[in-house]
Amino acid sequence: MDEMDLLSQLKDVPPLRSEAYEQARATLRSAMVESGAAPVRAERFSWVRNFRVGVLGKVGIGAIGAVAAAVAVATVATSTPRSAAPAGAAAGSASKAPAVSSRLVSLASDITATDGPLPGDASLVIRTQTVANRAPYVTYNLYTDGGDVYVTDTEGALPAAIAHHDNLAEPEDSREVAAARLAATGDLAKAREQMVNATANPWGLGLSPAAAQEAWDKAMAEEQRILREKGVTRSPRPRPTGKALEDGINNVLWTNSVDALARGAEDPDVRAGVLRLLSTIPEVTVADSTTGGQPTLTITAGPAIFGDSAQEVLTINATTGLPVSSAVSPAPGQDPADATPPSLETYQSSRVTLANIEAGKF
């Protein structure tokens, strides 16, 4: 026996209780949600995030722009006035057709009419994010037509990710894309409901009033649990009504739609469907713009759907509808101390084949 053997007698300690591990993981998850630091994909803006950041005085913003930074893109030339969607549609009545923006719907029709079958079997989207004054962060996102998702931070790492089957797809991904496709050619009110319900949320869209209230109460209970873990005491909030309810639902609709666009941009039906869905949001305005010498459209989601603390500008190619960038900026008049960091994310999309990428041929 030597001193190391002797020392090992102090090694044994009672294990932590299982609930302590669960509590620690819950603390981590809460911190992740609060940080909102999910770059790129993934951590979608579930109702928990939107709701909780709202509670804490920040804002839930679209997945693409969540982290991304702030340089306002493009120049606004003219603005197309929008007609308001009936409040009943937002409140859960799928039978009422929402009002639509002729500009977006017109482009959606052009996209579906002119775009033919896609080459390849996957889309490679290079995202470059810049938050505030930080260095740009680039990720390589491969979306296969079969629904797999591979994300790496170097192009060269993609083949290994495919070989190791590091598929990051989540069930929400395919639900969002399916809702966008439905919106392209099918019942827009139904597609709108499907897109909102693609991710968990507390609104109970499409449910009976009693079931919707039940969903809200359940969400409140979960929120209370999370707040207690964080040492925050706050009374449960009543379910919003009217415009506040509509804004909450539209927050999810915007977020999920933009997420679908980033994921399925190479599919004309997805692009067209997303444009039709965004056209149903009264807080969205559309303007012609120019980006890098190319005609673009800037689609602005106003502060109302982000708790009045931020706004998001999605810039798309005015001819193809392909996403160019997404910029988030604080709402006018926002206290800088509470403001959402300005962010910008740009997209560079191309069609590829999975086999070529796996073989390292880019």
Next chain:
Amino acid sequence: MTSDAELIGRSLTGDRDAFVEVICRHEAAVGAYLARRVGREAAEDLLGEVWVAAFESRKTYDRSFAEARPWLYGVALNRLRRYWRSRPAEDLVPDVTSMATGWDPWPAVDDRVDIQAVLRAALAELRSEEREVLTLVAWEDLTVADAARALGMPAGTARRLLHQARMALRNAPEVAALLNDFNSVKGSL
């Protein structure tokens, strides 16, 4: 199995579940690491803070290392240092050997069992860096190179510190007596 480094890489691209998977792989080990140093109750309180600190600093993770456990020990140690600094002064007995690097809790550990008391007293006499390397190797089963990773120091430095710690421990009179007793008994059997 996907490496910790790959999962951390995924977490940097927005896959938060990937980071939780890393945590799940090492929570028992890191929990025990904390419990050995501050007891189970405080360890349970600190574990979540360690995960949050690790998540917030994951961009600094060197992904050339496949396994994250040494890095997580380093994160845990930083959190422990904060914890020790935050303890009321009356709860603690300063260790002059470690004043230069901040508060050291080891002398405050109680002496419940003779052997444990002797060992803990001997550990308390070590420099904090020596003690950290020694206990990471002896208790957490790290290699010297991984202990160096955890502590953010060159492997050669960790090797020297481990050697110094072992010599100091071996030459401490009470520890030397214990070793003599054990080895005498073993030799007589």
